Every structure is written in structure tokens, then in C-alpha cells.
Amino acid sequence: MSFDISLILDSLPKMLSGIGLTFQLLILSGVLGLFLAFVLLLMRLTEKWYFSLPAQVFIYVFRGTPILVQIFIIYYGLPQFEAIRESIFWPILREPFGCAIVALTLNTGAYVSEILRGAVLAVDRGLLEAGSALGLSRNQRFIYITSPLAIRLGIPPYSNDVISLLKSTALASTITIFDMMGIARTIVAETYAPYEIFISLAIIYMIFTFFIQKGFGYFENFMSRHVKK
Amino acid sequence: MTQPLIQMQNVDKFFGSFQALKNINLEVHKGERIVVCGPSGSGKSTMIRCINRLEKHNNGKIFIAGRELTDSEKDIDAVRREVGMVFQSFNLFPHMTVLRNLMLAPQLVRKNNKSKAKEIAMKYLERVKIPDQANKYPSQLSGGQQQRVAIARALCMSPEILLFDEPTSALDPEMINEVLEVMEDLANEGMTMICVTHEMGFARSVADRVIFMDLGEIVEEASPQEFFENPKNERTKLFLSQILSH
Ligand SMILES: Nc1ncnc2c1ncn2[C@@H]1O[C@H](COP(=O)(O)OP(=O)(O)OP(=O)(O)O)[C@@H](O)[C@H]1O
Ligand SMILES: [Mg+2]
Numbered sequence: 001m002s003f004d005i006s007l008i009l010d011s012l013p014k015m016l017s018g019i020g021l022t023f024q025l026l027i028l029s030g031v032l033g034l035f036l037a038f039v040l041l042l043m044r045l046t047e048k049w050y051f052s053l054p055a056q057v058f059i060y061v062f063r064g065t066p067i068l069v070q071i072f073i074i075y076y077g078l079p080q081f082e083a084i085r086e087s088i089f090w091p092i093l094r095e096p097f098g099c100a101i102v103a104l105t106l107n108t109g110a111y112v113s114e115i116l117r118g119a120v121l122a123v124d125r126g127l128l129e130a131g132s133a134l135g136l137s138r139n140q141r142f143i144y145i146t147s148p149l150a151i152r153l154g155i156p157p158y159s160n161d162v163i164s165l166l167k168s169t170a171l172a173s174t175i176t177i178f179d180m181m182g183i184a185r186t187i188v189a190e191t192y193a194p195y196e197i198f199i200s201l202a203i204i205y206m207i208f209t210f211f212i213q214k215g216f217g218y219f220e221n222f223m224s225r226h227v228k229k
Numbered sequence: 230m231t232q233p234l235i236q237m238q239n240v241d242k243f244f245g246s247f248q249a250l251k252n253i254n255l256e257v258h259k260g261e262r263i264v265v266c267g268p269s270g271s272g273k274s275t276m277i278r279c280i281n282r283l284e285k286h287n288n289g290k291i292f293i294a295g296r297e298l299t300d301s302e303k304d305i306d307a308v309r310r311e312v313g314m315v316f317q318s319f320n321l322f323p324h325m326t327v328l329r330n331l332m333l334a335p336q337l338v339r340k341n342n343k344s345k346a347k348e349i350a351m352k353y354l355e356r357v358k359i360p361d362q363a364n365k366y367p368s369q370l371s372g373g374q375q376q377r378v379a380i381a382r383a384l385c386m387s388p389e390i391l392l393f394d395e396p397t398s399a400l401d402p403e404m405i406n407e408v409l410e411v412m413e414d415l416a417n418e419g420m421t422m423i424c425v426t427h428e429m430g431f432a433r434s435v436a437d438r439v440i441f442m443d444l445g446e447i448v449e450e451a452s453p454q455e456f457f458e459n460p461k462n463e464r465t466k467l468f469l470s471q472i473l474s475h
Contacts, residue, residue, distance in 0.1 A: 129283050130320035134334035134386060135309040144333060148324045226366035227323055
């Protein structure tokens with residue numbers, strides 16, 4: 001097999017022109033997903049079944065099905081319903097980009113809320129008892145004790161989820177979005193050179209993963225600077 | 230006689246079907262110093278944790294300064310403002326400096342402003358002799374210093390009663406005394422305290438009464454002198470022979 005370097009040099013800038021879209025998918029659904037995760041977490045932490053049960057079902061459904069299936073259902077499935085087409089969500093769901101954001105957000109929201117819940121439950125019970133003994137209310141304990149400590153505990157698993165979200169954005173190319181993956185697929189269709197193109201694309205994703213990991217590593221060190229290792 | 234600060238009347242506590250406290254009756258008056266001892270699992274922690282509602286008792290009544298502990302949040306909050314607690318494992322908030330650990334409750338619960346809270350915090354840090362550590366984080370202190378900070382943190386709420394749950398058991402031997410000294414100072418200043426501890430020297434020199442618990446019951450209750458020299462109950466004798474032989 002010959003490896004065509006000039007082809008790689010040629011197509012790198014083209015693929016990189018999709019970087020903006022890849023980042024929009026990552027950041028938009030990352031931020032919205034984090035927000036959703038927080039809402040789901042609060043729903044699960046209440047001891048009211050009518051809040052916690054729907055959150056649990058939602059999480060179960062989105063963690064229990066492939067994200068590609070979720071994207072297809074949202075993109076191909078939802079427009080079949082009259083009600084959807086007439087709803088205020090239609091301007092979003094009409095566009096492939098909107099569909100991708102919705103699917104990625106719902107998916108990552110479900111995963112991240114479980115991460116947050118794990119972190120909240122991992123906070124030392126003794127500290128919360130100390131808070132109670134000092135007379136702090138439930139909300140005050142959550143704000144001043146649980147949250148800051150849970151954030152520290154949640155950073156490593158959360159960074160894993162951001163990395164897997166980055167890779168999931170590539171699935172958006174299946175619904176006609178020209179992110180880096182979408183562009184790569186077009187180039188491959190034109191040049192019949194899957195190795196060169198996909199391997200260079202893989203390296204680009206790896207470089208981003210590296211920076212995300214580093215970034216969260218610094219963040220984690222910063223947040224736990226007071227805790228002896 | 231004045232009304233007792235703490236009154237426990239026929240208190241039972243169950244964990245599932247396991248009965249951890251059996252018909253506990255206890256009265257503590259203002260200024261009294263009580264030492265509680267007994268074998269592991271005898272219910273010592275559970276008993277004092279019922280006093281500030283970290284555990285909820287199932288039967289009987291508990292009154293703190295005349296106020297009954299019920300499910301009412303208002304009563305629980307009121308009681309917790311008057312009862313401080315010091316834990317075996319310190320339980321300092323690791324993400325806050327020593328100063329912030331001490332200021333938190335005075336600000337949030339007592340609604341003091343920041344400078345007042347800081348003034349209170351520094352006052353009690355001086356009292357436990359570590360004002361110079363105010364801006365450190367708990368993990369930067371020795372065990373003995375951490376426990377002294379924890380005592381200062383409880384004092385910042387000016388509680389009527391202080392509960393100690395084995396405050397020196399997690400400490401290296403050379404640090405036990407610095408914590409006991411602080412506790413003795415408090416006792417001498419008239420603080421009402423209930424202290425679960427196996428430091429028998431402390432019990433002898435400080436306690437007004439020693440309570441021995443076994444299998445969820447108060448088995449014996451006596452002055453330290455009576456307790457150590459002339460224990461009545463067989464279980465107490467056995468326990469004392471074990472603990473004093475070390
Ligand atoms: N949250 C809980 N759930 C179930 N059982 C519990 C719980 N807390 C305590 N117990 C049980 O209740 C009994 C009394 O426990 P407690 O902690 O009060 O004992 P203790 O006298 O403080 O012992 P130690 O000296 O080991 O601290 C023990 O048998 C313990 O296993
Ligand atoms: Mg105990």
C-alpha cells in the first residue's frame with residue numbers, strides 16, 4: 001500500500017475548515033447538556049417520585065440506546081408528527097444542525113447527570129453531619145459543602161464525557177452536517193483514499209482530545225490545590 | 230432544682246429491626262460534665278447523636294433546654310444552634326481555610342456580618358491557641374490542630390452544650406494531650422459537655438458523672454471516684470479491667 005502524503009497535505013486544510021462546526025456541536029451541546037444534567041440531578045435528589053421518576057426514565061432511555069439511533073429518530077422520525085411540525089421547536093428540528101444539537105444535548109445530559117449524582121453521593125457524609133450540627137439548612141449544606149466538593153470529585157469522569165461527546169459529534173455527519181467528519185467523508189468519496197484521510201482525521205481528533213485532557217487536568221489541580229495528595 | 234438542659238426520657242432507637250438504644254433515661258444540668266464510655270457498638274455515639282438529631286429517636290422524649298425534639302424543622306434548628314458537636318474524624322470542610330470553617334455558621338446561621346464573624350472566629354482560634362493557622366487549609370494542619378479547630382468551630386456558635394464523640398481516638402498519641410487540655414479548659418470554664426471517650430484520666434479529673442453503656446443500655450451511672458473504685462455492675466467491672474490493663 002502506498003501512502004499519498006501530498007493528498008494528506010491537500011485535504012488537511014479542507015477537513016480543518018469543518019473545525020468550527022465540530023466545535024459548535026461540542027460546545028453548544030456540552031453547555032446545554034450540562035444545564036440539562038443539573039436539572040435532572042435536582043429532580044433526582046428531591047425525594048418526590050413525580051420529579052425523580054421521570055428523570056430516571058429519561059436517563060435510562062438515553063443511556064440505554066445508541067446515540068446514532070437517537071439522532072436518526074430525531075432527524076427522520078420527529079418531522080412525521082404534525083404536532084412537531086407545528087410546534088415552536090420546528091425551526092430547530094427542521095435543520096440537521098438543530099437535530100444534532102438536540103440529540104447530543106439529551107444524550108450527554110443523561111450521562112453527565114449520573115456523573116454529578118455519583119459525585120454528590122461521594123461527598124463525605126461526616127462533612128454534611130458537621131454542617132447539620134452547626135445548624136446549616138439542607139440548602140445551605142448543598143450550596144456550601146456538597147457542591148464545591150462534588151465538583152472536584154466530578155471533574156475526572158466529566159472530562160471523559162466531554163471527550164466522548166467530541167467523538168460523538170462526528171455522528172452528526174450522518175445527517176448531512178459538514179463538520180470535520182462530514183468533510184472527510186466527502187473527500188474519501190471523491191478520492192477513494194480512505195486510509196490517508198481517515199488516519200489524518202483520527203490524528204486531528206486525538207490532538208483535540210489531548211488538549212481537553214490537559215485542560216481538565218489543570219482545572220482539577222487548581223480545584224484541589226488545598227487537598228494533600 | 231432548675232430545669233435540666235438535656236432530658237432523655239425512655240428513649241429507644243432502632244436501626245431497622247436492630248435496637249441500638251434501649252430505654253435511655255438521662256438528665257444533664259447546666260455546667261455538668263458527663264463522660265460516656267462502653268464497648269464498641271454499645272450505642273454511645275447513637276445516644277449523643279440523638280441529642281442534636283443526627284439520629285432520630287423512635288420512642289420516648291428528648292428535651293433540650295425545655296424544647297422537645299420533634300419532627301418540626303423549627304425545633305431541630307433551634308436545638309442545633311444550642312448544641313455543638315465535635316467528631317472523631319474532625320470533619321473540617323477541606324475546601325475552606327480554617328478561618329472560613331469557623332466563620333461559616335456564624336454568618337449563615339447566626340446572620341453575623343463578615344467582620345463580626347471573623348472577630349468571633351479569631352477569638353476562638355486564640356482560645357484553642359492556633360490563631361496563626363487561620364489562613365491555612367485543614368489538610369495543612371496536624372491532627373491535633375485540626376481537632377482544636379473543630380472545637381473552635383463549634384464554640385463559634387456559642388453553644389449551651391458541647392457533645393464530643395471520641396475526639397481523641399483518631400489522633401497520634403503525642404497529640405492527644407493538646408486536645409484534652411483544651412477540653413479541660415472548657416470544662417473548667419463551666420461548659421456543659423457530654424464526652425464519649427476512653428481517656429480515663431480525663432474522666433477522673435474532669436467528669437461530674439461517668440456513664441457506662443453496654444448493648445444499648447445505660448448500665449451504670451456514678452461519680453468518677455465511685456465508678457473507678459467501686460463499680461457495681463459486672464459488665465462495668467469487666468470493661469474496666471480490660472481498658473485499664475492497657
Ligand atoms: N446508621 C446505622 N445503621 C445501622 N446500624 C447502625 C447505624 N449506626 C449505628 N448502628 C449500630 O448501632 C449500634 C450502636 O452503634 P454506635 O455507633 O452508637 O456504637 P458506639 O458505642 O458509638 O461504638 P464505637 O465505640 O465503635 O463508636 C452498633 O451495633 C452499630 O452497628
Ligand atoms: Mg461511636
